[in-house]
Amino acid sequence: MEKNMNGHAHKGNNDWNNISSILKRHEASNGHILNMRIIAIVKTLGKNNLAFRGTNEKIYEENNGNFLTIIEMIAEFDLHMQEHIRRINELINNTTGKGLYDAIVDEIKNTGLDINDVRGQAYDNGSNMKGKHQGVQKRLLDINPRAFYTPCGCHTLNLVICDMANSCDKASEFFRVIQRIYSIFASSTQRVESVKAIRFQAPQLRKALLQLSKNCGDPKIKSEAKCVATYELENYEFLLGMIIWYDALFAINTISKSLQSNDMCIDDAIDQLNGLLCFFEEYRENGFEKALDYAKELALEMNLFKTDYFLYVVDKAITSLKSRFEQFNDFKNIFGFLFSIEKLKSFDENTLKEHCLNLEKSLKHDDSLDIDGLDLFNELKLLRHIDYVNYSCNCCLYRKKFF
Template sequence: MDARGTTRRELGCCCLSDGPADGGPAIDSTAADNEVDDVPIDNANVGMGNNSDNLNTSASMNDGDSFQPDIFDPRYWDSLGSKQIDILAQKGPKRDLSIQKDVNDTTGQGLFDVLQDQLKDLDLDIDDVRGQGYDNGSNMEGCKNGVQKKLLDLNPRAFYSACSCHSLNLTLCDMAKTCGKAKDFFGIIQRIYTIFANSTKKWQILKDNITRLTPKSVSATRWESRVESVKAIRLQCADIREALLQVSDIDSDPKTSSEAKGLANNELGEYEFIVAIVIRYEVLYAVNLVSKQLQSKDMLIDVAIEKVQGLIVFFQNYRETGFLEALETAKGIALEMDIGTSFRKRRKIKRKRHFDENPDVPDIATLSPEESFRISYFIPIVDQAISSLTRRFEQYQGYQKMFGFLFTSETLQSLDNESLKSSCDNLEAALEKDGKSDIDANE
């Protein structure tokens, strides 16, 4: 909210193809959604990104001419000199516009109306949009009433792509809600941090016991920081448990002393929680590694698809072997901490079976504590990861089928004539509107 009570909302990124004059080639323009300037919007103060330097370069090449063409305008491409063509080929025919608007209506329709008005102000035709990308908020990416759906209704060639890193974050959110223990996990991690962060004296006790990583607060939104929060405890369980026991012995506040002792004995003193930490760290580390790769400036969609598919394969393999590996790792940590290496046995609860239940399916209450933990905690988390990744990145698979044959020269050259013609026909159909397509598959 700004001082005038209006909500500022980034409109995201729209990739547009300027309508060429006289049948000339189309160009792409990208409206950037980050790093905006806090200035009123008009055509005079719209930032042109790095390409503004190129415009000056093109003008300086022809200082003797009375008219300096915009090298990024397709209407002037036929008249460009060799140096200007080199710049165009190197930088690409695009313009980066940094724009900020004040928005009162944050519904999908309200944001779409602002987007339409802004395109008109920039003298850009909405039919020339060829790509759109926003955050994963429902008013932006909603498949029924979101901005992307309303734009697709007007222009089906404005292909929408969700933010891949945000989608990974949402996958982690889905995993954190699979069961009660999964929901409680980060709450326990935060409680451990809070015990020490409440006073400089307790923080010094922590520092006296650890030698490597300092525990971090659990962020509500930045899942990358949660990797560091879990990592500090995962790699220093014994040291942090010892620090908690020292706090419980010397702290004068009965509540703090009791909580520190409870965390040391009931959480970090339990083999089950150590196993949970090992599992969570492996999962977070794998997702965070892919997330960082997807954030690289030169990331391409074919590489992004490959990385996400690799992450799905990791979880599929981890489902089969990860639990036993986590048990072995946790046993080593438990022996170092001098605590038990078995799950606590719980009282069996007898439950009456209903007539429609399969009698061959074992009741989870009759399973061993170890198998019960695997079924109720490990399997739901991993299955949710596979399901969420597959669902959230299914859209990328569609784009791979549509554009995949153009991703690399090796892929293109590997196609026979029949496959190449079929791929071109599919692309022509995807880029068609009102009986007209951006390409001719027969060319």
């Protein structure tokens, strides 16, 4: 976009005497016209309830969806759109692990910071960021092994849900039915909220679909509404799956919201994630029977499918949580003994000394040491016997230093 557009977007305008001419110039700018065309595409697709994305998200490739297809069509006649696509492609080509790593290193140098002073890095779960061989985190760890990596907790929980949804065909089919229901009512699917609406209003929803199948003037919608009401909402397997998915998504959504709170600390995050894992392990043993009881309230017929659906979904939740949050546990193994006064006081001297020496080793790179493990051990021996309030103040200083 043009410089004057960036100025308006980020700095605003205070030349009110000339605001009319400024806005006219802005509206005639290439960047503004380009953006309005893109917005027009969004409005058109939304108005006609058409999907934006395809199975491929790359421009000028097959099956890349309605949005990118229309962008390609406009670019055939519009030089500004062609330039826009060229710049986007340049940006995409620079988002490899190496490209992003070089950009981060350059920014660190430009701000006058020392990359060897970095003690933590956190990104989403894109392969260019978290990749164990070519990702940004690996490249940074290669030159500074003390820059401990942890993934974004909320994004990782979203991937856990994706793992669960793809764990078996019946799990995938459940969400296809959810999408069909929301498409009929021209609404969007928002995971736990969409399942919640159906979970607690299944009878009313079925009644509404049947009424729609009788009164709607669109033959396609009439047929789809009757099909969903008759063959899905009256299907005991679907109702049971709805109970199971709501329980699972509600638990994950609760933790996800908590992880986004402003005062969330790493020790609390680890405890909550471990609690979520315990929930699924317990749910695996007792959840199916409870789900059956709830499902019986919605239907009289029963068609158990525990072994080929329930266990697939819950087992995938357990294994995915363990593998995707492995870095959090590594972080806890290094710094966990400093998380609370209660934990610190629970260690005998040999265990405390072992933790301090392990922290020294973890924060050592070549001949550079962040701390002396024995010095820290002697200080902590003294601090844990001091009044709790005084200790808390000192412990905060330590945590600021290490985190």
